[in-house]
Amino acid sequence: xxxxxxxxxxxxxxxxxxxxxxxxxxxxxxxxxxxxxxxxxxxxxxxxxxxxxxxxxxxxxxxxxxxxxxxxxxxxxxxxxxxxxxxxxxxxxxxxxxxxxxxxxxxxxxxxxxxxxxxxxxxxxxxxxxxxxxxxxxxxxxxxxxxxxxxxxxxxxxxxxxxxxxxxxxxxxxxxxxxxxxxxxxxxxxxxxxxxx
Amino acid sequence: xxxxxxxxxxxxxxxxxxxxxxxxxxxxxxxxxxxxxxxxxxxxxxxxxxxxxxxxxxxxxxxxxxxxxxxxxxxxxxxxxxxxxxxxxxxxxxxxxxxxxxxxxxxxxxxxxxxxxxxxxxxxxxxxxxxxxxxxxxxxxxxxxxxxxxxxxxxxxxxxxxxxxxxxxxxxxxxxxxxxxxxxxxxxxxxxxxxxxxxxxxxxxxxxxxxxxx
Numbered sequence: 194x195x196x197x198x199x200x201x202x203x204x205x206x207x208x209x210x211x212x213x214x215x216x217x218x219x220x221x222x223x224x225x226x227x228x229x230x231x232x233x234x235x236x237x238x239x240x241x242x243x244x245x246x247x248x249x250x251x252x253x254x255x256x257x258x259x260x261x262x263x264x265x266x267x268x269x270x271x272x273x274x275x276x277x278x279x280x281x282x283x284x285x286x287x288x289x290x291x292x293x294x295x296x297x298x299x300x301x302x303x304x305x306x307x308x309x310x311x312x313x314x315x316x317x318x319x320x321x322x323x324x325x326x327x328x329x330x331x332x333x334x335x336x337x338x339x340x341x342x343x344x345x346x347x348x349x350x351x352x353x354x355x356x357x358x359x360x361x362x363x364x365x366x367x368x369x370x371x372x373x374x375x376x377x378x379x380x381x382x383x384x385x386x387x388x389x390x
Numbered sequence: 391x392x393x394x395x396x397x398x399x400x401x402x403x404x405x406x407x408x409x410x411x412x413x414x415x416x417x418x419x420x421x422x423x424x425x426x427x428x429x430x431x432x433x434x435x436x437x438x439x440x441x442x443x444x445x446x447x448x449x450x451x452x453x454x455x456x457x458x459x460x461x462x463x464x465x466x467x468x469x470x471x472x473x474x475x476x477x478x479x480x481x482x483x484x485x486x487x488x489x490x491x492x493x494x495x496x497x498x499x500x501x502x503x504x505x506x507x508x509x510x511x512x513x514x515x516x517x518x519x520x521x522x523x524x525x526x527x528x529x530x531x532x533x534x535x536x537x538x539x540x541x542x543x544x545x546x547x548x549x550x551x552x553x554x555x556x557x558x559x560x561x562x563x564x565x566x567x568x569x570x571x572x573x574x575x576x577x578x579x580x581x582x583x584x585x586x587x588x589x590x591x592x593x594x595x596x597x598x599x600x601x602x603x604x
Contacts (some may be wrong), residue, residue: 231464235461253460256460257464260464261464261467261468264468265471324443324446328447339447340447342408342409343408343411343444343447344447344448346412346413347412347414348409348412348414348415349409364405368405371408374443377443378436378439379439
């Protein structure tokens with residue numbers, strides 16, 4: 194992976210990031226550390242991959258492919274990027290390969306069909322379904338940027354690293370994604386959200 | 391500051407808003423967006439919308455698709471890869487503190503496993519190919535269990551499992567993967583069969599049919 198940003202790796206520096214410390218233990222072939230890392234990322238990866246892959250079996254398979262690469266490459270991991278950036282980068286590349294394998298039609302849905310909007314009194318579930326359909330209208334590259342920003346909490350520099358593209362491309366993809374989601378965004382003005390737990 | 395510059399700042403702030411919302415914006419960029427949010431109605435409206443989108447996406451947390459079985463399959467794959475010659479070549483250059491111990495363990499295993507097979511398999515025993523439901527020995531007491539281990543279960547896991555249940559190998563794995571096991575005297579056979587059937591490391595168990603004779 195090309196690295197465009199992030200701190201320089203200093204082998205003498207203590208590993209403060211708990212996830213980086215876990216990866217260091219995985220590099221030393223500690224299976225308990227690997228199980229812990231798997232536990233942390235399983236759900237996040239499942240959520241992330243479900244935006245690109247439809248079949249739960251494929252998602253399962255890709256998660257295992259990703260974590261297999263993590264196990265294999267952990268000894269070579271340097272602290273130049275965050276562990277999450279590294280793992281999501283692997284996941285993104287594996288997801289693209291899985292998409293190719295499936296020959297799934299991932300072209301943007303050009304139809305101007307109205308997604309409609311959830312009734313203001315609709316349940317949170319309906320709102321999520323509505324949002325999910327809206328996100329499905331995005332092409333994978335745009336969806337990636339939206340997901341990594343709003344779900345994974347990545348900076349645009351980290352997204353550029355994961356997607357292996359310049360930061361300006363990330364901003365452009367976000368711009369187009371927002372444009373595509375504009376109906377949704379405007380409708381969100383009147384969607385009553387539940388209180389944060 | 392000219393109105394053009396203001397519009398330029400507003401445009402830049404609008405572009406950066408998603409990362410202002412997720413809290414990853416820093417330094418001057420963060421200050422620029424903060425300023426624009428105070429002065430620009432467009433920015434404020436868009437900020438509110440993106441915050442709502444952020445909340446919705448974060449809550450849309452699908453159930454993890456992977457299961458415990460998936461983890462077992464992954465570990466089996468890792469075991470297989472660690473055992474493959476290609477993997478050994480690739481890891482050969484690594485300077486890890488446990489390498490001498492791993493080498494010693496590997497050597498011990500390399501020597502002991504063939505010896506172990508020699509010990510349990512009489513060299514004169516004919517290699518037969520039978521079905522899982524083949525006829526049992528005449529003496530029901532000597533009848534064993536036939537099992538097939540799940541793919542990826544390592545030799546050490548097999549030995550550990552069998553030892554924990556007091557089972558010994560009567561016949562080595564055949565080409566179809568069937569291993570015949572013998573009970574230790576005085577063990578609760580039904581309990582052992584039940585335990586094997588529940589164990590994810592075992593794909594198939596057949597208990598011997600009790601025959602009253604011809």
